[in-house]
Amino acid sequence: MNCSTARDVLPEFALGVAPGEDADQVELHVETCAACRKEAVDLQRAAASFGYALAADGAPPESLEQHVVQAVHEVARPAKHPHLRGRRTGIALLVAAVLVASVGIGSVFAGREERLRVQAERTALAAQAAIVNLGGIVQGVGGRDTKVLSGALAARSGVGNGSAVTILTRNADDQMIVVVNGLAGRSVPLAVSISDTKGHAIDVGTIHALDTAGGATRAWELQSSLKGFVDVTVRDAHRHIVLRGTLQAQTAVASPSP
């Protein structure tokens, strides 16, 4: 993103309503552009005036202070035990390695549409089988406090598929891994989000590029709890839903035959 484009988005960015991908790009741009960063800060300061101008309607309940302190302590705990972070990173690497091993061969068939489609289906099944069988491994590395949810992602239009895994820990510093296949031709970046049953959603991250088979594997450390978040949605650059699926606690399944 250049300065001109960033300046066009900055007012909406400051007002908190810039579309997701625009906001991501502005954030990246202002990290490296001092002039736009100053403009962003000034506009955010102006926007915050509207927040301060709101009439107070009663004070927060007294009990809320204790809840806030406890909530911060809960998430602050892992920082006091850096070895836990290292162990979680190890788990993510392990999961990502297994997924890549299952899926990364798809690009070999680039250009041969039918074989590619069949391969994409197979690799998705292989990935799904791999991730649902990871439970024991992850549990072994992560201990009893680690929980793994996984599931297949299905295409709305019938083209493409994928898998997703969440790794939940007691420290609420959770991770998510997504594998997609057969999405060649879809407009990128793809945006991955996950929501709970009440409809609360977390924007997990974006997949900026696909390989020639329309595949990609991405892992994110979210620094927030994914407990209760099970519905995964992948949207293309036009915000159209391309893949969707629901995660569940693991039960082992057999790998598909090659």
Place this chain on the structure above:
Amino acid sequence: MEGLLAGDDAAIRALYARFARPVYTMGLRLLGSREAAEELTQDVFVTAWRKAARFDPHRGRLSTWLMTIAHNQAVDRLRRETGVTRPKLVLVDEMPESPQSVDEDLLLERDAALRAIASLSDAERRLVLRTYFRGMTAREISEDDGIPLGTVKTRLRSALIKVRLANQKELS
């Protein structure tokens, strides 16, 4: 902020004492229920802890940073919860102040904010209110009002710059 980063009890409580009320008020006004406002307040302070290492006092004020976090989270939630009856938004000059004591710094901040907003025309004020409090994007306003997207963006920028200049006058 260092205390907050360390999860220090006193630092969290000090930050809470200073900012809980405006954050809670924002939650109440944007999301419409005490329960949602409490959830938002909790989420904002947890997010502040997570992002504390990235806060740079040379780039902006702590109050702006925290209110931006609060507002972004409230708008995200507002936009997700379509169908929710959105509360009527009342600025402080349209509503009698609560008799409960309010932090003096907060009152000063609010007075300065109201003076800055008063520099806007009614049309500019309504335009910003629709984005800031209702979470409407420039495109949505453009479609609703039947005016070009570029015009909406230009007007939003112009309104924010007016408020910014008024803020700067307050400071000087």
